[in-house]
Amino acid sequence: MSKGDLHTTPERVLETRGLTKIFGGLIAVNNFDATVKKGEIFSLIGPNGAGKTTVFNVVTGIYKPEAGQVIFGEKDITGRKPHQIVSFGIARTFQNIRLFQNMTCLENIMAGQHCRAKAGVWSSIFSFSAQKKEERRIREISESRIEQVGLERFRDELAKNIPYGSQRMLEIARALATEPMLLVLDEPSSGLNAGETEVLMGFLKELIEKEHLTILLIEHDMNVVMGISDKVAVMDEGKKIAEGNPEEIYNNPRVIEAYLGTEEEA
């Protein structure tokens, strides 16, 4: 599934330069710089309201930044529409799961393949052979993704009817079906129990190894952050206050003060 060759792809996958997002009088993200390198798990942590999700929403095109740039690979994707950004190769999940509730699990994943297909109205109505072939491919890829996250037993179940933990995995599978280079996960472990979180961590590590993905993560669970991150950035009140490997962050006094010390999340 890996897109692009290791040798030809530059080291840097995603870079934000001076990213600023303002809501009314509130500076949600203030001059945020970060560089995500290929093949790493980059975690973004910080107290509630620090602006982590806003950074994600700017990167994935849901918000337009007031200032700054988002560079993906060699391309400036600042202010592009969400569907364009997906087609460039950034897929995301949401903090509060956003599935297509009244569609089956398989159809949810097939939606992710949408941007990799191109059948138009006429070829769909007249069911040309290219369209049939494409449909078959969409179905095959989606089937393999649903197996990958272990949800094949829910294949034809409506998304709203499956357990919460499975819905999380389904959302990740939908993101993977877009064939991304960078996976952006907003609190993937929230609402999961210890066992499910363990499975999720293993799954993410496997993605990095087998599919050469890069993962950008917002996480509150310190075990996950310390367990799988290659790099951690800490945000507070819209600013990045620290960045480094998990041990450095763990011992950084500013981080402890801003995050771990005052607003312990468990």
Added chain:
Amino acid sequence: MEREKTGFFGSQQSLLFAIVGIFIIYPFFVSNYYIDVAFFFGIYALLGLSLNIVLGEVGLFDLGHAGFYAIGAYTTAILNTKLGIPILVLLPVSAIAAGIFAYIVCSPIIHLRGDYLCIVTIGMGEIVRLALINNPFDLTGGPNGVYGIDFPSFGGPFVIDSSIEYYFLIWIIVVLSIIGLIRLQNSRIGRAWNCIREDEVAAGSSGIDVKSYKLLAFVIGAALAGVAGNIYASKLMAVSPESFSFWESCMLFCIVLIGGMGSIPGILIGAAFISLFPEIFRPFAMYRMLVFGLVMILMMMFRPGGVWPRKRGGPEFVSLLSRMRKKDV
């Protein structure tokens, strides 16, 4: 393909054949009056199917659909009476005209959500009607409309001029539309529409171009309504603005709600209800609307998903309404 899952063919195949059989022999056993009733059933079925693309598949509240219907009917009426172009040649022309009109009018409003879009479409439908009444460029004949529209033909000796021929014309078009729409439902386009209906933000973040697909739904829906307008105009041989009132849009909305949003068999049932209901209750004409209102209220209470809801999970109208308000990130 796994078409059975969305439930129109497959297990119900024998039922389908029976219904098609009845439709084919029906007009040979009844008077012209009842053939005409079935013809108007067909017109409403086509209009219901066209609105269903916008309302049922994408979940966009469109209460101005009669406007597109009017554009199709008047395109046919004007080009036929002024330039003498044969009706069947105008069939695709009307569809394209209505589609282009939808594209132009809906482009600037397509980002509106839920009830806001609904109100703008009401305005759009009313503006079309008022424009027709005001007789722009002396083309639409004002409140009297356009008279003397031909019977459908290609200009040659073959002319559709009896009730039974009209009946087959409309139902062949309905059947072809249904086949096309089922294929669309099962394609990436139909899935993209449903994804937008379910969650616009998630659809965008899954790589679906929300704006273009909404516009596409409006354009295809309008084009089908334009086709219905073409046949309607030639059947009545005259068109006038009061045929395309806000009430007409409401009736189409009811067809989709009664039948079940996104469900093609449901639309046919809804169209049957709307077009046959006035005939059945003709003796009680005074109370017709009363009963109609009562039926709508009972529907919303006891079968909010419609008479024949779509298997893949057509949403309930009520839940769609409530979801409209929390669609932001």
